Amino acid sequence: DQQVKQNSPSLSVQEGRISILNCDYTNSMFDYFLWYKKYPAEGPTFLISISSIKDKNEDGRFTVFLNKSAKHLSLHIVPSQPGDSAVYFCAASATGGGNKLTFGTGTQLKVEL
Amino acid sequence: GAGVSQSPSNKVTEKGKDVELRCDPISGHTALYWYRQSLGQGLEFLIYFQGNSAPDKSGLPSDRFSAERTGGSVSTLTIQRTQQEDSAVYLCASSPRGYGYTFGSGTRLTVV
Numbered sequence: 001d002q003q004v005k006q007n008s009p010s011l012s013v014q015e016g017r018i019s020i021l022n023c024d025y026t027n028s029m030f031d032y033f034l035w036y037k038k039y040p041a042e043g044p045t046f047l048i049s050i051s052s053i054k055d056k057n058e059d060g061r062f063t064v065f066l067n068k069s070a071k072h073l074s075l076h077i078v079p080s081q082p083g084d085s086a087v088y089f090c091a092a093s094a095t096g097g098g099n100k101l102t103f104g105t106g107t108q109l110k111v112e113l
Numbered sequence: 114g115a116g117v118s119q120s121p122s123n124k125v126t127e128k129g130k131d132v133e134l135r136c137d138p139i140s141g142h143t144a145l146y147w148y149r150q151s152l153g154q155g156l157e158f159l160i161y162f163q164g165n166s167a168p169d170k171s172g173l174p175s176d177r178f179s180a181e182r183t184g185g186s187v188s189t190l191t192i193q194r195t196q197q198e199d200s201a202v203y204l205c206a207s208s209p210r211g212y213g214y215t216f217g218s219g220t221r222l223t224v225v
Binding site for chain 2: 103
């Protein structure tokens with residue numbers, strides 16, 4: 001039962017353009033969402049998060065949008081840079097869940113020159 | 114050290130053998146988590162330690178898996194009688210509180 005889904009295993013974008021990574025969830029108890037970035041042979045690193053009381057959070061080139069009614073969130077990267085090429089994981093947590101995160105399967109982003 | 118340290122980075126073991134994976138969290142981080150990533154899968158929660166509280170073991174896939182955390186610091190994940198489906202990257206993370214996880218680089222376990 002995949003409660004957090006990233007339906008696009010890969011995405012290719014040209015440098016300077018916008019990258020949009022999508023994530024869907026099924027558990028209505030989730031109230032905190034995070035994006036992690038992972039390079040090969042390294043652990044995931046935290047990128048940006050959003051609480052369910054918000055619908056948008058922005059940090060530099062990265063913006064996360066949350067649509068609670070659709071149970072959908074997205075990560076926008078603009079402008080995309082070659083160094084952004086990595087696997088991006090969406091994760092979700094529920095209050096009272098002890099800070100456990102439920103992760104999606106990841107989207108491999110490739111930013112091409 | 115500055116980050117979460119995991120050892121070994123790679124482990125190849127024969128089916129049926131026991132393995133121990135080690136995690137050194139960031140000093141002062143009270144919470145420690147173990148996740149694993151199997152091929153083509155997302156990160157799967159295994160176990161969570163928070164301070165002196167009883168660990169949350171709800172993610173351990175079978176009784177062959179166990180983990181301990183000594184002195185609120187180093188943690189060891191033990192897999193007994195390894196099976197091929199145990200092959201995965203095992204990731205440890207620590208946090209001072211909340212969701213501010215810092216992950217280690219992981220241990221790639223291959224059961225042959």
